[in-house]
Amino acid sequence: MADHQTELLKTALYDLHIELGAKMVPFAGYDMPVQYPLGVKGEHLHTRAKAGLFDVSHMGQVRLTGENRVAELEKLVPGDIAILKQGRTRYSTFTQDDGTILDDLMITNAGDSLFLVINAACKDDDIVHMRANLGDGVSLEEIDDRALMALQGPEAANVLARFAPAVADLKFMSFAEIDIAGIACFVTRSGYTGEDGYEISVPNDRAEELARKLLAEEEVEAIGLGARDSLRLEAGLCLYGNDIGTTTTPVEGDLNWIINKRRREEGGFKGADVILDQLANGADRKRVGIQPEGKAPAREHTQILNSDGEEIGEITSGGFGPTVDGPIAMGYVAIEFSEPGTKVDLMVRGKARPAEVVALPFAPHRYFRG
């Protein structure tokens, strides 16, 4: 990972971030906006109220082609990709032989290819993993000439439809190649905020033009990584490296829903023996929502205790939710403590503080399902 300012990569929107007054931070080897002058809280609330524009160009975009692409990818993910119709998108994970998670990703059936979006910090490893494990009849192309931005919030559809009426008809987790303001984009109705919205893959050389057009709409503000994190935490969505990773399986991560009946019956993906055993017999621990009582946030790595003061787990993401107007967290607890309503204690600065296991999300999802 780059640790000098000069070695950081820049996205196609870098100059625009600087012009907008963003505070830039190193993130996964990129120089990225953590917040703009509006501030994390203001940006968060604006996204839930109207629409926010996020630069997520640091994420990896990959295209798989070739006649065996579906069958070969299914060896690496527990999701049912064969069932995915053209123009549909699915969330899944790359699993390892021990059942743990190498990355989480979005997989779209783009017709003649599979279009993948993978995490910035994992993308080099993911590509090595795919090249090493995808068999014959699949070609992998890393798409490095396209930026990725997300437009999220209840006004996102109204705003984007002004430039491309066709986006209004896309349903949640659907994909289409659509010209937006005359620019050829890959548009997915998806996101990482819990709100309705879109993720838009756009050629690098047109990215700034499109971002400026969207930001010129009165409903739209630029949103940094700070609010992206608080929005996804309120939405109960996992941050790879915190809430899921190479020490957790999809079952422990409460992601059973990504594994359908056929894949449970057939297996045939990395780590299937471990994961299918956990599906059948249960895992020892589980990712849950944690609601601290009072106002003190509990951050990642905070110990979770039972009423006897014994450690039963750890917070993996924790902070303040501007929409719920209080501290929120998620973490792993031993399975017998995973029922919503279970009282636990959080060790914050040497003091046990009461909290409760709660159902996720903290802020209701508002996806457009048509």
Add this chain to the structure above:
Amino acid sequence: MAKKFSQEHEWIELEDGIATVGITDYAQQSLGDIVYVELPEVGKKLTKDGDAAVVESVKAASDVYAPLDGEIVEVNEELDANPALVNEAPETDGWFFKMSLTDESQLDELMDEAAYKDFVEGL
């Protein structure tokens, strides 16, 4: 007495032997939206550069250090209900705590406003 400032971005104002302590405008701007302040208990003994309080933004928790040796005599209860006061009025209504001082001469080690301004500009 005119305000004094620490390198840890606290301001200190002495009146009748009691020092009022808060964080500077520069500090609140760097921290961003403050959502929680954990204040020490009245009677707690503080050691210069030791932990005194914790201030939390949406994203992170930051320690506030004691600028001087002494003992907490009062804390700003307003911050419990309205931590954003630290953003809105960091150097007035957003004060953190008042402390009695063990050794007033420690104040001489702190910066005056002009020196603090130079210090911040050099960061």
